[in-house]
Amino acid sequence: MSGDWQILAALLVPLIGAIGVALVGSKRPNLRETVTFITAAVLLVVVWTLLPGLLAGERPEITVTEILPGLSLKFQIEPLGMMFAALASLLWIVNSIYSVGYMRGNKEQHQTRFYVLFAVALSAVMGIAFAGNLLTLFIFYEILTLSTYPLVAHKGDAKTVASARIYLGILLATSIGLFLPAIIWTYMVTGTLDFVPGGILAGHLSGPAVGLLLVLFVFGIGKAALMPVHRWLPAAMVAPTPVSALLHAVAVVKAGVFTITKVIIYIFGVDLLAVEPSTDWLLYAAIFTVITASIIALRQTNLKRLLAYSTIAQLSYIVMAAAILTPMAETGASLHIVAHAFGKITLFFAAGSIYVASKKTEIGQLAGIGKRMPWTMAAFTIGALSMIGVPPTAGFVSKWYILGGAFQADSYIVIITLVLSTALNAAYFLPILYKAWFCDEDTALTNDHGNNHGESPTAMVVALTITAALTLLFMVLNQPVLDLESQLVGKI
Amino acid sequence: MSIHQHLPALQVVVPMLIAPLVILMRGRGLAWAMATATSVMAFIIAVSLTNAVVEAGSVSYAMGSWQAPYGIELRVTAFSALLLLIVTAASTITLLFGKQSIDSQIEQHRQPMFYAAWLLALAGLVGIVVAGDAFNIFVFMEVSSLASYILIAAGPNRQAMPSVFKYLVMGTIGATFYLIGVGLIYMMTGTLNLADMEVRLQEVHDLKPIVVAAGFITVGLALKAAVFPLHVWLPNSYTYAPHMVTAFFAACATKVSLFVLLRFEFLVFQPNLVDYAGQFTAFLIPLAVIGILFASGVALFETHLKRLLAYSSVAQVGYILLGASMATAAGLTAGIMHMFNHALAKGALFLAIACLATQVSNLRLNKLGGIARKMPWTMAAFVVGGLSLVGIPGTAGFISKWLLISAVLEKGTLGIFLVVAVLASSLMAVVYFWRIVEVAYFGDAPADGLTDGLTEGLTEQPVLQEAPKWMLFGTWFVALANIYYGLNPSLPLLLSSQAASNLLGQLP
Amino acid sequence: MELLGLYNYWAYVAILMIGFYAVIAKSNLIKKLIGLSIFQSAVFLLYITMDKVDGGTAPIIQAGVSDQIYSNPLPQVLILTAIVVGISTMALGLAIVVRIKESYGTIEEDQIHLLDQRK
Known part of the structure; x- marks a missing residue:
């Protein structure tokens, strides 16, 4: 089957779905949600049927239009993007199930707008995943920022809008102020922006300039939330939980680290970075973020904010792994993109489930909640264990590879960081688990906060059970990702 | 001779001759129909001229078959083709889709005059662009300026009057400065034809008067083009003009003056004056940069929607100048390209504002809270225009x-x-753009009819609703053009890079 | 005395500056317009004075006269056009002043400014 048209289909299906959802509107919510599901299912089929061809070595590509002389709107599928697209399309379906439960259970306003923009955001994610050059990637990167802004500001009250402003402000400012100049600089130096295995900068740029360009790229890609451009992520937690779950644990943040990984592998080239001492700072910046974000997470009392800081730390894991520059570490980085996605979406689902059922948002309120919401908290436990990296969860596999990569490179500071951050992860997740399962309910709160709740709506429970199962399954069923990565690593 | 050869002349003559006829059209809507038809015709002529230019490089026309430099020459190059497209398209779209807005702001009995002035402004603007000699440029500049004073003065508020007066005084000073410069060049060369000028200047030995002329022409045209710090006439004029007039002028008026400025600088002065390129660059870069930063800064704190966008226009003029002041092919291409793109973005924004104004009488930010809920399509178009202004990819x-x-x-x-x-x-x-978006989308929703403050307590409160469909259609047409030319800019890019190499062709 | 020999240009500069001063310094709108008119007239003088050829007469070709020196007619023609433009501008300016007087009740710039501020 020809993959060319499928690339366009992957982009257009969510857009058509968005139009469909908008046309159906809020008068017929059941039909509207059906449209979302059909769209998500079609997208899943379109994306996943590309996988066999890719594993067989095909690299479908398509050029849509020439934007600037020599610069086209161009898409090309390569292993990393394939993995990202497959991940996002898979989790969109699960997330849609969850959204229905959450949005209805919570009686949210503007549900049509929500589903429309969600679909648009997914289209942008597909554009990022399949982008054939940096310009195309940048276009969809910005579309993703803009389409998620209304989702973050969904509630529309003053506090939410202020947070959404931080979200948009940081993401736009970094992308226009740093990312764009970096792209233009790259273009002027090399005359191309195509993603080429092995990089395009080698031979064109050397010395401290490489380090400076890397600074522009890494901090320009604010979605990766490397400190100090991480503040948008906690701010974005004002969004409804499905948004936090899919977009700010999977699509948006992963778009960030995906872009950084892609820039490292296809623009700079691993070899260039390895020989340029001016780029070593990236590893240390990532390590700093891992440790600092984990420490900040320790001190959070709001569950979603804790998850946000945990996400920041985990994203820097990926950046750190990519910056080790050994094949095993690159594999670990890719695995961690998937593993963290499964784990973190489960955690967010659980947090939202707790909120819908009990309106609880603070960690201190969670005493004994495991008895009332066994499914939710079981899933939460699996997610938390995956974050810590305990087998048999997904987090263990990726951590294993990253650790292996660190040993390959004899990078003891990375090993120490991994050990330390594992301890920190355990330190902020385990107390929650203990409190939920083994503490008694705070009877003083019983009447005030309506502690007589049970599980959340079925749709939500189903969704979080699926993602928890995925988190467990990924421990053993990670071969497709490894196959994809072997193609990539073989090139390195 | 086929009609095709006369297109450069027809481009100017058609709107200019029909203008007086429009005054006679007393019937309801007749004047509008005639003006719109004329504008469409002008646009068609512009398109066919562009085609001819793309094929042949440039088109020259000798008025009355008197050959240049003695006769009057009309000359259409890639640069002028691009501006012809901008001017005629801006006029056509605003006229075609803006009838309701104009009807609500201009009394019925004054409309024939209004449309006549509009056509004169159009004729003047295209005249500047096709004219091949310096004095005709002056005459057309004044034709368009006088007509635009009238159009702006048609604004419903009395504040329009002092703003127009300021514009008139500054515009006249600018035109007179230009005239002085042209006079000095004529003294030294004995010609008014731009192409002839650059040839004859090479034989002039005493270049001092030419330097003085360059100064006068630069300042005079900079005044007309609202280059910082000579922009003070622009914000109020744009604010108080009728909305469609603002949309028309914001898209093209200052750019036409910049067009003349660039032609003089690059074709006449730079090849012939020693060190002039350096002086030009050193003079314009600071002006452009300060203008960009200053005007953007003012826009940050401005609360009136139209004035905010007017200041943003001043900043955008700075962008165009910054590109031009690089005096390189890439820089000029960027500057000229920005003329086109800015016309698209500002056109969409001011059209969206005109749509807003059909429902809301006060365009201050604090009166627009939650307006997007009532007028989602209008604000969505506004957002697209704004994104283009900000420079979001796509x-x-x-x-x-x-x-x-x-x-x-x-x-x-x-x-x-x-x-x-x-x-x-x-x-x-x-x-500054997001401030508007936040207010419009998340601001406290006005209760229906309270937007004015004056209608409060009246028995019947007007209900806020979406703007008329036809106007919305036009607004979206331009908004989508922003996206189309963001993904497929080959036509404007071709014209502007050709224009840039034409301008630089004379440089050593 | 080359500088004095160019007295016509000096006169032009002086008139130009007088007009310019009035435009900038006067707050009365009518006086501003008068200044503007003087300013423009100065430029007309520049053109008229440049077309003068020593010993030249009006450029009218007469039968039988062959070695006559003529002044340059082109600037004169140009300036006729410029005068028309100037008159139109003046007429429009005056019309606007009338409208300002009608709606503001004053033609002093600072008072108009005050009235706008108050609103």
């Missing part, structure tokens, strides 16, 4: 920003500072 504004930054980076260290300035102002644009 929109036309991004193309020119990309070209501009690339061109500026060629300048080395200085370039890095300039890039910082450009990016800083882009971020300011994000801020």
Whole structure:
């Protein structure tokens, strides 16, 4: 089957779905949600049927239009993007199930707008995943920022809008102020922006300039939330939980680290970075973020904010792994993109489930909640264990590879960081688990906060059970990702 | 001779001759229909001229078959073709889709006069663009200026009058400065034809008067083009003009003056004056940068929607100048490209504002809370225009920003500072634009009918609703053009790079 | 005395500056317009004075006269056009002043400014 048209289909299906959802509107919510599901299912089929061809070595590509002389709107599928697209399309379906439960259970306003923009955001994610050059990637990167802004500001009250402003402000400012100049600089130096295995900068740029360009790229890609451009992520937690779950644990943040990984592998080239001492700072910046974000997470009392800081730390894991520059570490980085996605979406689902059922948002309120919401908290436990990296969860596999990569490179500071951050992860997740399962309910709160709740709506429970199962399954069923990565690593 | 050969003349003559006829059209809507038809015709002529230019490089027309330099020459190059497209398209779209807005702001009995003035303004603007000699440029400049004073003075508020007066005084001074400069050049060369001028200047030995002339012409045209710090006439004029007039002029008026400025600078002065390129660059870069930053800064704190966008226009003129002041092919291409793209973005924004104004009488930010809930389509178009203004990829504004930054980076260290300035102002644009978006989408919703403050307590409160469909259609047409030319800018890019190489062809 | 020999140009500059001063310094709108008119007239003088050829007469070709020196007619023609433009501008300016007087009740710039501020 020809993959060319499928690339366009992957982009257009969510857009058509968005139009469909908008046309159906809020008068017929059941039909509207059906449209979302059909769209998500079609997208899943379109994306996943590309996988066999890719594993067989095909690299479908398509050029849509020439934007600037020599610069086209161009898409090309390569292993990393394939993995990202497959991940996002898979989790969109699960997330849609969850959204229905959450949005209805919570009686949210503007549900049509929500589903429309969600679909648009997914289209942008597909554009990022399949982008054939940096310009195309940048276009969809910005579309993703803009389409998620209304989702973050969904509630529309003053506090939410202020947070959404931080979200948009940081993401736009970094992308226009740093990312764009970096792209233009790259273009002027090399005359191309195509993603080429092995990089395009080698031979064109050397010395401290490489380090400076890397600074522009890494901090320009604010979605990766490397400190100090991480503040948008906690701010974005004002969004409804499905948004936090899919977009700010999977699509948006992963778009960030995906872009950084892609820039490292296809623009700079691993070899260039390895020989340029001016780029070593990236590893240390990532390590700093891992440790600092984990420490900040320790001190959070709001569950979603804790998850946000945990996400920041985990994203820097990926950046750190990519910056080790050994094949095993690159594999670990890719695995961690998937593993963290499964784990973190489960955690967010659980947090939202707790909120819908009990309106609880603070960690201190969670005493004994495991008895009332066994499914939710079981899933939460699996997610938390995956974050810590305990087998048999997904987090263990990726951590294993990253650790292996660190040993390959004899990078003891990375090993120490991994050990330390594992301890920190355990330190902020385990107390929650203990409190939920083994503490008694705070009877003083019983009447005030309506502690007589049970599980959340079925749709939500189903969704979080699926993602928890995925988190467990990924421990053993990670071969497709490894196959994809072997193609990539073989090139390195 | 087929009609095709007369197109350059018809471009000017058609609107100019029909203008007096429009005054006679007393019937309801007749004047509008006639003016619109004329404008459409002008647009068609512009398109066929563009075709001819793309094929043949340039089109020259000798008025009355008197050959240049003795006769009057009309000359259409790639640069002028691009501006013809901008001017005629802006006029056509605003007329075609703006009838309801104009009807609500201009009394019925004054409309024939209004449309006549509109056509004269159109004739003047295209006249400037096709004219091949310096004096005709002056005459057309004054034709368009006089007509635009009338159009702006048609605004419903009395504040329009003092703003027009200011514009009139400054515009006349600018035109007179230009006339002085042309006079000095004529004294030294004995010609008014621009093409002839550059040839004859090579034989002039005493270049001092030419330097003085360059000064007068630069300042005079900069005044007309609202280059910082000579922009003070612009914000109030744009604010108080009828909405459709603002949309028309914001898209093209200052750009036509910049067109003349660039032609003089690059075709006449730079090849013939020693060190002039350096002086020109050193003079314009600071003006452009300060203008960009200052005007964006003012826009940050402005609360009236139209004045905010007017200040943003001043900043955008700075972008165009910054590109041009690089005096390189890449820079000029970027500047000229930005003329086109900015016309698209500002056109969409001011059309959206006209749509807003059909429902809301007060265009201050604090009166627009939650307006997007009542007028979702209008505000969505506004957002698209705004994104293009900010330069978000996928929109036309991004193309020119990309070209501009690339061109500026060629300048080395200085370039890095300039890039910082450009990016800083882009971020300011994000801020001032997003202020509007937040108010419109998340501000406290006005209760129906309370937007005015004056209608309060009246028995029947007007209900806020979406703007008329036809106007919305036009607004979206331009908004989508922003996206189309953001993804497929080959036509404007072709014309502007050709224009840039034409302008630079004479440089050593 | 080359500088004095160019007295016509000096006169032009002086008139130009007088007009310019009035435009900038006067707050009365009518006086501003008068200044503007003087300013423009100065430029007309520049053109008229440049077309003068020593010993030249009006450029009218007469039968039988062959070696006559003529002044340059082109600037004169140009300036006729410029005068028309100037008159139109003046007429429009005055019309606007009338409208300002009608709606503001004053033609002093600072008072108009105050009235706008108050609103």
